[in-house]
Amino acid sequence: MSFPQLSVLDLIPVRSGQSSAQAVAASLDTAVRADRLGYRRYWFAEHHNMPAVASTTPPVLIAAAASRTERIRVGSGGVMLPNHAPLVVAEQFAALEAIAPGRVDLGIGRAPGSDPVITQLLLRTGTTSDVDRFPEHIANILALTSAQGATVRFTSGGEYTVHATPVSQGSPEVWLLGSSDYSARLAASLGLPYVFANHFSGEGLERALALYRQEFQPSEYLDAPRTFLTANVVAADTAEEAGERALPQLRMMARLRTNRPLVPLETVEQAKADPWDGLSTTIMDAARAKWFVGDGATVRAELAAFAERWGVDEVMISPVAGAYDGEPLDTAPGRIRSLELLSTASVAA
Numbered sequence: 001m002s003f004p005q006l007s008v009l010d011l012i013p014v015r016s017g018q019s020s021a022q023a024v025a026a027s028l029d030t031a032v033r034a035d036r037l038g039y040r041r042y043w044f045a046e047h048h049n050m051p052a053v054a055s056t057t058p059p060v061l062i063a064a065a066a067s068r069t070e071r072i073r074v075g076s077g078g079v080m081l082p083n084h085a086p087l088v089v090a091e092q093f094a095a096l097e098a099i100a101p102g103r104v105d106l107g108i109g110r111a112p113g114s115d116p117v118i119t120q121l122l123l124r125t126g127t128t129s130d131v132d133r134f135p136e137h138i139a140n141i142l143a144l145t146s147a148q149g150a151t152v153r154f155t156s157g158g159e160y161t162v163h164a165t166p167v168s169q170g171s172p173e174v175w176l177l178g179s180s181d182y183s184a185r186l187a188a189s190l191g192l193p194y195v196f197a198n199h200f201s202g203e204g205l206e207r208a209l210a211l212y213r214q215e216f217q218p219s220e221y222l223d224a225p226r227t228f229l230t231a232n233v234v235a236a237d238t239a240e241e242a243g244e245r246a247l248p249q250l251r252m253m254a255r256l257r258t259n260r261p262l263v264p265l266e267t268v269e270q271a272k273a274d275p276w277d278g279l280s281t282t283i284m285d286a287a288r289a290k291w292f293v294g295d296g297a298t299v300r301a302e303l304a305a306f307a308e309r310w311g312v313d314e315v316m317i318s319p320v321a322g323a324y325d326g327e328p329l330d331t332a333p334g335r336i337r338s339l340e341l342l343s344t345a346s347v348a349a
Contacts, residue, residue, distance in 0.1 A: 002313075007039055109183075191216065213225045237295065321337070
């Protein structure tokens with residue numbers, strides 16, 4: 001059984017007692033380690049108004065990671081397109097491509113990544129109008145970031161050519177992200193690579209991949225289907241430690257599912273000291289059953305079997321290991337250890 005190429009999805013978790021600056025510093029340190037360990041990509045998600053998440057602006061974070069790394073591809077997982085004007089997204093990622101030529105991925109999602117109020121604050125338009133125009137906006141971004149640019153046609157008959165940058169030397173690689181049939185079918189029809197957000201729920205994975213592969217239409221961007229999957233992962237030196245480090249994120253998942261107030265991530269000790277009710281425990285157990293949690297050898301074997309089962313050669317892991325009391329606030333030892341245990345590269349300390 002061959003081992004898949006690994007990439008990283010980062011939400012920039014913020015834990016108890018940690019500032020946003022410290023959380024960002026910890027994630028950038030993790031990105032540097034991923035680069036040295038041979039990971040293929042490092043993507044930042046877009047979420048808003050969540051105390052436990054600091055990844056609100058993928059383009060800014062991508063630029064910071066690009067400046068600190070040498071080889072790894074950097075990108076978004078993803079930009080939530082209903083929140084943004086297509087031209088702005090195109091210009092941001094064209095600029096990133098100029099900063100890190102040949103290393104930029106533009107992963108795009110259809111969900112807003114937050115609640116309707118935040119969507120209105122970001123765009124000051126309706127909460128559904130831009131979601132409905134998602135296919136059109138994807139086409140606009142592809143055109144705007146191309147060397148040819150996009151041509152705007154007016155009802156008067158005039159035309160106006162727009163480029164995301166004055167002189168394009170290359171374009172970001174565009175991926176469509178999703179956890180439903182919609183994005184799978186759209187990616188197939190446009191001939192674009194597709195990522196199923198398995199870390200989010202895992203429901204509908206088989207159908208989404210089948211639709212994407214069956215309906216794929218070759219394009220100037222891709223001549224055959226190309227896809228990978230995401231997964232929540234905690235690898236540690238022992239299975240017991242991995243189980244403990246998984247607790248803070250599992251409890252956050254239970255908070256989300258039961259509409260409890262959102263707070264920064266607990267430390268392992270805080271999570272263990274505050275038992276929850278039966279419903280929360282059921283939610284946590286169901287979530288953990290879909291995660292990859294254990295010692296390095298066990299998680300490696302499970303990821304290899306996972307990739308083989310779904311016919312992918314790459315898995316993007318979301319390293320969700322929590323922290324213990326007393327661990328540094330400006331780095332993430334548990335997350336970094338997960339990356340080290342799953343990597344085949346030998347790296348200097």
